[in-house]
Amino acid sequence: MTLSLLEGNEAVAWGAFDAGCRFFAGYPITPATTIYNTMLALLPPAGGIVLQGEDEIASLGYCLGASMAGYKAMTATSGPGISLYSEHISFAIASEIPVVIVDVQRLGPSTGYATKGADGDVQFLRWSNSGGAPAIVLAPVDAADCYTLTMQAFNLAETYRCPVFLASSKEIGQTRESLDLSALKRPPLQERSMQPAESEYLPFRPAPGGQVPYFAPIGGRVLSRQTSSTHGENGYITADPKEVQALVERLDRKLTGAVESFSYHRLWPAPGGETLLITYGVTSRAARHACRELAAGGRPVAHLVLKTLWPVPEELLRAAAADYARVLVVEANLGQYVREVQRVLPQKQVEFFGRMDGKLISPAEIKEAVRA
Amino acid sequence: MPEKTLLNHSRPPIFCPGCSHDQVLRSLDKAFLNLGLAGHQICMVSDIGCSGFFDVFFNTHAMHGVHGRALTYAAGIKLCQPELNVVVTMGDGGLGIGAAHVIAACRRNLDLTLLVLNNYNFGMTGGQYSATTPNEAVVGSGFLNKLDKPLDLPALAAAAGAPFVCRCSTYQKDLTETLERAITYKGFSVVEIHGICPGRFTKRNKITPQSIAQDLAAKEQVCGEVAANQRQEYGLAYGREAAAQPALPRPLGIEPLCQAPQQTRQEVVILGAAGQRIITAGEVLALAGLAAGLHASQKNEYNVTVLRGPSISDLILSPEPIAYNGAQRPSVVIALSHEGVERRRGGFAGLGPEVLILQAPGVELPPSAGRVLAMDFKGMGIKAADWALASLAVLARQNQVLNQQMLVAALEARFQDKTLAAVKETLARVAS
Ligand code: SF4
Numbered sequence: 001m002t003l004s005l006l007e008g009n010e011a012v013a014w015g016a017f018d019a020g021c022r023f024f025a026g027y028p029i030t031p032a033t034t035i036y037n038t039m040l041a042l043l044p045p046a047g048g049i050v051l052q053g054e055d056e057i058a059s060l061g062y063c064l065g066a067s068m069a070g071y072k073a074m075t076a077t078s079g080p081g082i083s084l085y086s087e088h089i090s091f092a093i094a095s096e097i098p099v100v101i102v103d104v105q106r107l108g109p110s111t112g113y114a115t116k117g118a119d120g121d122v123q124f125l126r127w128s129n130s131g132g133a134p135a136i137v138l139a140p141v142d143a144a145d146c147y148t149l150t151m152q153a154f155n156l157a158e159t160y161r162c163p164v165f166l167a168s169s170k171e172i173g174q175t176r177e178s179l180d181l182s183a184l185k186r187p188p189l190q191e192r193s194m195q196p197a198e199s200e201y202l203p204f205r206p207a208p209g210g211q212v213p214y215f216a217p218i219g220g221r222v223l224s225r226q227t228s229s230t231h232g233e234n235g236y237i238t239a240d241p242k243e244v245q246a247l248v249e250r251l252d253r254k255l256t257g258a259v260e261s262f263s264y265h266r267l268w269p270a271p272g273g274e275t276l277l278i279t280y281g282v283t284s285r286a287a288r289h290a291c292r293e294l295a296a297g298g299r300p301v302a303h304l305v306l307k308t309l310w311p312v313p314e315e316l317l318r319a320a321a322a323d324y325a326r327v328l329v330v331e332a333n334l335g336q337y338v339r340e341v342q343r344v345l346p347q348k349q350v351e352f353f354g355r356m357d358g359k360l361i362s363p364a365e366i367k368e369a370v371r372a
Numbered sequence: 373m374p375e376k377t378l379l380n381h382s383r384p385p386i387f388c389p390g391c392s393h394d395q396v397l398r399s400l401d402k403a404f405l406n407l408g409l410a411g412h413q414i415c416m417v418s419d420i421g422c423s424g425f426f427d428v429f430f431n432t433h434a435m436h437g438v439h440g441r442a443l444t445y446a447a448g449i450k451l452c453q454p455e456l457n458v459v460v461t462m463g464d465g466g467l468g469i470g471a472a473h474v475i476a477a478c479r480r481n482l483d484l485t486l487l488v489l490n491n492y493n494f495g496m497t498g499g500q501y502s503a504t505t506p507n508e509a510v511v512g513s514g515f516l517n518k519l520d521k522p523l524d525l526p527a528l529a530a531a532a533g534a535p536f537v538c539r540c541s542t543y544q545k546d547l548t549e550t551l552e553r554a555i556t557y558k559g560f561s562v563v564e565i566h567g568i569c570p571g572r573f574t575k576r577n578k579i580t581p582q583s584i585a586q587d588l589a590a591k592e593q594v595c596g597e598v599a600a601n602q603r604q605e606y607g608l609a610y611g612r613e614a615a616a617q618p619a620l621p622r623p624l625g626i627e628p629l630c631q632a633p634q635q636t637r638q639e640v641v642i643l644g645a646a647g648q649r650i651i652t653a654g655e656v657l658a659l660a661g662l663a664a665g666l667h668a669s670q671k672n673e674y675n676v677t678v679l680r681g682p683s684i685s686d687l688i689l690s691p692e693p694i695a696y697n698g699a700q701r702p703s704v705v706i707a708l709s710h711e712g713v714e715r716r717r718g719g720f721a722g723l724g725p726e727v728l729i730l731q732a733p734g735v736e737l738p739p740s741a742g743r744v745l746a747m748d749f750k751g752m753g754i755k756a757a758d759w760a761l762a763s764l765a766v767l768a769r770q771n772q773v774l775n776q777q778m779l780v781a782a783l784e785a786r787f788q789d790k791t792l793a794a795v796k797e798t799l800a801r802v803a804s
Pocket residue numbers: 386387388390391392393422491495496568569570571572573
């Protein structure tokens with residue numbers, strides 16, 4: 001085992017690079033800037049492109065253009081920048097443009113505090129588009145996840161033609177950790193399915209047997225048509241209620257109907273225990289400590305670490321919680337994801353513990369919340 | 373044999389009768405044909421508003437997005453498909469809301485063609501005033517347009533670095549030729565095309581092709597290359613610069629070469645101030661851990677200001693993979709500045725006698741049960757900026773957390789050449 005020292009943000013950049021990302025545009029913002037720095041060192045020498053946008057809106061706009069031209073593209077920001085991304089997130093969702101968006105969350109609301117962490121954006125990421133269509137959000141726990149989940153994010157963006165968020169945080173992105181990058185398991189790469197030659201191209205007709213349309217790059221031989229307007233399968237603006245309903249239902253179904261195939265997680269059951277602890281992000285690390293200590297003290301607690309937050313992996317939640325009467329959700333915010341858990345598990349006693357003051361939630365606090 | 377039109381037969385133009393956009397559309401089509409371009413060699417990128425239909429009316433690649441941002445998609449497309457002719461259409465509304473992108477595009481000089489269809493108002497939403505509405509016009513924004521000075525786009529574009537700028541009228545005879553020049557120009561070209569919006573603007577304002585011609589004649593005549601802004605096109609320049617960049621090597625691991633003095637989880641907190649190279653020292657300590665085959669974590673805390681305020685690094689070295697990486701039970705606290713100590717003042721009371729506290733000159737410590745070792749850095753002739761690294765040398769001498777071999781391996785991994793020699797020289801003073 002040969003370890004190197006890597007920030008979560010650097011691991012994101014390497015994951016993107018190894019996933020075939022060759023376009024990055026971003027605007028400097030703490031605590032996400034080291035992703036931009038690393039991409040700038042990585043891509044241009046490898047024939048890729050990195051731009052510093054004049055603002056965050058432009059940064060994501062550049063990525064959408066590049067993605068439509070056939071490139072795998074990524075951008076990275078933090079809370080204030082995610083707010084500015086919103087209009088282009090809507091575009092990417094509505095118009096099925098693959099892109100990976102890293103949110104290295106910092107303490108909010110608003111500009112908050114740039115060098116403090118929190119998980120305050122997890123509902124925002126889900127609902128950041130006008131129209132309310134679903135998005136995919138993955139949440140890393142450590143630098144190793146930053147690498148692997150970034151690769152998964154590209155696979156999902158390509159497969160489902162949608163933006164995929166990585167909900168990192170200052171506490172993961174800017175923490176240096178020992179890591180053996182070469183030993184991490186790399187998921188096989190997936191590419192968007194391309195329009196077969198010689199057939200009529202309808203840019204938004206789902207490919208046979210699936211929910212996702214074929215892709216034809218802007219600049220290829222086949223004319224590609226892209227629009228942020230409500231569109232029919234032919235890519236032209238439409239207000240036809242049938243066509244519109246078919247589109248928005250498909251945007252929903254293609255993700256919510258598939259989430260069981262990408263419900264990334266870790267589960268430590270506790271046979272005989274009465275409580276299931278649910279965490280995501282950096283809080284999961286304190287929770288691991290707490291669970292070990294609780295088990296050593298004769299009180300085993302089951303622990304589910306969610307790495308896919310959206311769409312809500314409902315089957316997974318039901319299966320994981322089946323054997324426990326009580327579910328405790330711990331989050332670095334005032335209780336965002338617990339709402340989903342309560343919705344999915346109405347017959348369980350679902351409790352919440354959390355804080356959003358810029359300090360890590362500690363194992364001691366979690367133990368106390370479990371014992372409460 | 374080229375097609376006679378690139379206009380989209382299945383989507384005929386639907387502009388209001390007499391709309392200047394219709395004439396620009398047909399001129400642009402002619403320009404494409406005169407240049408011998410096929411549909412797949414062109415991408416129309418359109419903005420919001422009535423000019424936002426241009427992509428629909430052409431049989432070319434097409435991208436239509438949100439208001440003011442068309443230039444951003446166009447840039448992404450062009451960088452990835454350099455052979456493609458990318459033409460952006462926007463109105464005076466898009467110019468206003470997307471001004472930051474217009475300026476960025478002028479400064480960048482990517483080979484795009486921007487057509488701003490200026491009809492002095494927001495047609496689609498009811499004739500509100502835009503960035504170019506004359507003060508004397510009567511529009512849908514009450515008195516507001518009397519107050520804002522209309523924007524002179526050609527002057528703005530030239531000042532922002534656009535190498536090809538043109539102000540022209542929809543109705544001038546050489547519009548097609550002008551568009552051809554703009555499209556073939558190798559670099560960013562901006563064409564402001566004045567025209568009439570009968571749907572909204574001429575309802576309350578008398579303008580005609582003749583009056584537009586007179587207005588333009590009274591303004592500075594600009595149509596062509598801006599001599600001061602001639603330079604290499606961005607895509608070509610980017611390729612040249614990128615080719616000269618060294619590749620980033622994959623992160624190299626450190627081979628374990630010895631055992632750490634302690635085989636349990638060790639937490640070290642470095643309490644310093646900005647400018648004391650706290651983060652660098654933390655990284656060296658983490659690397660030293662790797663040299664002993666340990667897992668390592670480094671969490672940093674500092675204010676948003678760069679050269680002021682506390683700078684704190686929390687280090688953990690552990691034979692086990694590290695889950696929680698907040699400070700719990702430090703074995704060593706390195707107190708290097710007042711600011712750093714203040715930030716963590718609350719933690720001192722809980723420190724037990726097993727905790728080693730390294731105290732730098734002039735730093736007052738809150739009461740604690742920890743074992744204090746005052747470091748005479750001044751006597752050793754070590755500057756404050758090196759105290760953090762020097763503290764690691766002190767720890768190594770004590771065989772606490774790290775040893776000399778780990779420290780040297782870490783320094784050699786972190787520094788090269790002259791810097792490495794200088795750091796080693798400084799740290800040698802600690803040993804003496
Ligand atoms: S509203 Fe004005 S700009 Fe729009 S189509 Fe009608 S005339 Fe043309």
